[in-house]
Amino acid sequence: MTKPIIQIKGLHKSYGELEVIKGVDLEVDKGEVLVIIGPSGTGKSTLLRCVNLLSSPSKGQIWVDGDEVTAPHTDINKIRTKVGMVFQDFNLFTHMTALDNVMIGPSKVKGMAKEEARELALFELERVGLIEKAAAYPGQLSGGQKQRVAIARALAMSPKVMLFDEPTSALDPELIGEVLEVMKKLAREHMTMLVVTHEMGFAKEVSNRIIFMEDGYIIEEGSPQQLFYNPREQRTKEFLGKITELYGEEG
Amino acid sequence: MTELAEFWEMIWPELGRGLVITLRLSTGSLLIGLLIGFPIALMRVYGARWMKTLATIYVDLLRGTPLLVQLFFIYYGLADPNINQLLVRLGLPEGLLVLEPLTAAYLALGCNSGAYQAEYLRGAIQAIDAGQMIAARALGLSRLQAIRYIIMPQALRLVIAPWSNEVAYMVKYTSVVYIIAVQDLFGETRRIMSTHYNQMTMLPFVGMIYLVIVLLITWGMGHLEQHFHIPGLQIDVERG
Ligand SMILES: Nc1ncnc2c1ncn2[C@@H]1O[C@H](COP(=O)(O)OP(=O)(O)O)[C@@H](O)[C@H]1O
Numbered sequence: 215m216t217k218p219i220i221q222i223k224g225l226h227k228s229y230g231e232l233e234v235i236k237g238v239d240l241e242v243d244k245g246e247v248l249v250i251i252g253p254s255g256t257g258k259s260t261l262l263r264c265v266n267l268l269s270s271p272s273k274g275q276i277w278v279d280g281d282e283v284t285a286p287h288t289d290i291n292k293i294r295t296k297v298g299m300v301f302q303d304f305n306l307f308t309h310m311t312a313l314d315n316v317m318i319g320p321s322k323v324k325g326m327a328k329e330e331a332r333e334l335a336l337f338e339l340e341r342v343g344l345i346e347k348a349a350a351y352p353g354q355l356s357g358g359q360k361q362r363v364a365i366a367r368a369l370a371m372s373p374k375v376m377l378f379d380e381p382t383s384a385l386d387p388e389l390i391g392e393v394l395e396v397m398k399k400l401a402r403e404h405m406t407m408l409v410v411t412h413e414m415g416f417a418k419e420v421s422n423r424i425i426f427m428e429d430g431y432i433i434e435e436g437s438p439q440q441l442f443y444n445p446r447e448q449r450t451k452e453f454l455g456k457i458t459e460l461y462g463e464e465g
Numbered sequence: 466m467t468e469l470a471e472f473w474e475m476i477w478p479e480l481g482r483g484l485v486i487t488l489r490l491s492t493g494s495l496l497i498g499l500l501i502g503f504p505i506a507l508m509r510v511y512g513a514r515w516m517k518t519l520a521t522i523y524v525d526l527l528r529g530t531p532l533l534v535q536l537f538f539i540y541y542g543l544a545d546p547n548i549n550q551l552l553v554r555l556g557l558p559e560g561l562l563v564l565e566p567l568t569a570a571y572l573a574l575g576c577n578s579g580a581y582q583a584e585y586l587r588g589a590i591q592a593i594d595a596g597q598m599i600a601a602r603a604l605g606l607s608r609l610q611a612i613r614y615i616i617m618p619q620a621l622r623l624v625i626a627p628w629s630n631e632v633a634y635m636v637k638y639t640s641v642v643y644i645i646a647v648q649d650l651f652g653e654t655r656r657i658m659s660t661h662y663n664q665m666t667m668l669p670f671v672g673m674i675y676l677v678i679v680l681l682i683t684w685g686m687g688h689l690e691q692h693f694h695i696p697g698l699q700i701d702v703e704r705g
Pocket residue numbers: 229234252253254255256257258259260261
């Protein structure tokens with residue numbers, strides 16, 4: 215067994231009085247696709263944000279690719295280059311073309327030469343099938359296209375891990391497919407992915423493991439087969455029932 | 466008609482001189498205001514607590530008191546003998562703060578405009594979606610880089626509209642400096658009026674000059690805004 219690429223031990227996170235993560239232990243192997251499900255407000259986003267220190271853990275330790283991110287005096291910006299993140303509402307830089315959005319990370323964070331960064335950005339846009347939109351501004355793209363550019367932007371940093379926080383929740387139904395396709399392709403290329411999503415079809419088809427979170431705890435985890443067809447916990451059953459009602463069988 | 470033309474020919478050299486001073490004073494004060502407003506806005510949004518407090522006090526003080534009071538304070542107040550004595554005791558040159566009228570005018574208008582410009586810029590920065598900063602940090606950009614490459618380019622576009630108001634206001638506000646005997650457009654006007662007793666023709670006329678300047682500025686700034694417009698983007702800027 216190689217060392218897990220992400221290791222979380224005894225993670226707690228509070229916002230003031232409110233404890234949002236109440237002791238989470240988790241290991242993610244290289245190349246694994248981990249799907250996190252659970253009701254809203256249970257700390258799924260917070261868990262992802264602790265991994266790249268967008269939220270700083272209140273207690274516990276996290277390692278990413280061998281580096282302890284929770285150690286005092288870690289170089290946060292260096293760790294973040296190893297962890298790509300994709301947000302629900304895309305957060306593309308509105309004043310930049312798709313190309314510049316993808317270029318800015320490599321050129322400003324890694325100090326890559328402009329020409330090289332440009333080549334790389336074009337390659338990443340190609341990867342998400344949007345090379346013809348390189349010169350377009352976010353305001354000129356559809357939601358699905360925006361999210362694909364956002365994925366390319368994260369990929370351009372050659373991350374070891376990709377975090378997806380409900381990447382399709384803000385999309386019109388007909389635009390969800392194109393984003394999921396890109397994510398499936400990444401999974402096939404053995405990208406390590408942590409995905410918070412309600413897309414059960416995607417979870418069944420792509421994930422190696424599913425985690426059900428509620429109220430700051432991991433309630434249950436297992437393979438898609440086990441979790442969907444044979445959940446141990448009553449709460450998991452109830453949640454899956456509601457989700458199926460809301461989103462349909464294939465998510 | 467010829468009478469009017471003659472009158473105009475007679476007063477034009479003086480009015481023209483005043484106009485030049487008004488334009489210089491407006492430009493200079495706006496630049497001073499920019500130099501003050503920019504860091505004050507950054508301090509207010511991104512600064513440590515004490516910076517925020519300091520910046521807030523500055524802004525509230527200068528927006529909360531009449532411009533005339535500020536002008537008098539800088540021109541008359543600073544020239545006070547007690548202050549002069551204090552300067553000397555601190556080893557500074559005597560009369561350092563006894564200012565020329567024009568200098569006092571630049572300072573008062575500049576400091577005042579700085580407070581307003583700071584507020585406009587702060588508003589623009591805060592109008593930008595928080596997700597922009599989060600996404601920038603998630604990419605690995607430092608806070609400073611994020612401000613420089615992501616936040617500021619957007620905020621500066623947003624602030625063009627309120628700042629163009631400020632430019633137009635400034636041209637009009639400069640007219641208060643006649644009161645400390647600066648010979649700006651309005652100062653010259655007052656002088657001409659007092660010797661020629663021709664107020665009814667003078668005032669609308671000078672008013673028109675201000676109006677034309679303001680319209681030109683509004684037009685120019687509109688073009689600037691268009692020039693920097695981001696394709697596909699629609700943002701409603703809260704003006705003022
Ligand atoms: N920055 C924050 N400050 C205060 N409370 C927060 C913050 N971020 C999240 N929370 C709270 O933490 C809880 C969990 O949020 P979140 O991790 O976003 O849940 P989920 O992604 O599962 O919906 C919620 O109650 C939310 O209101």
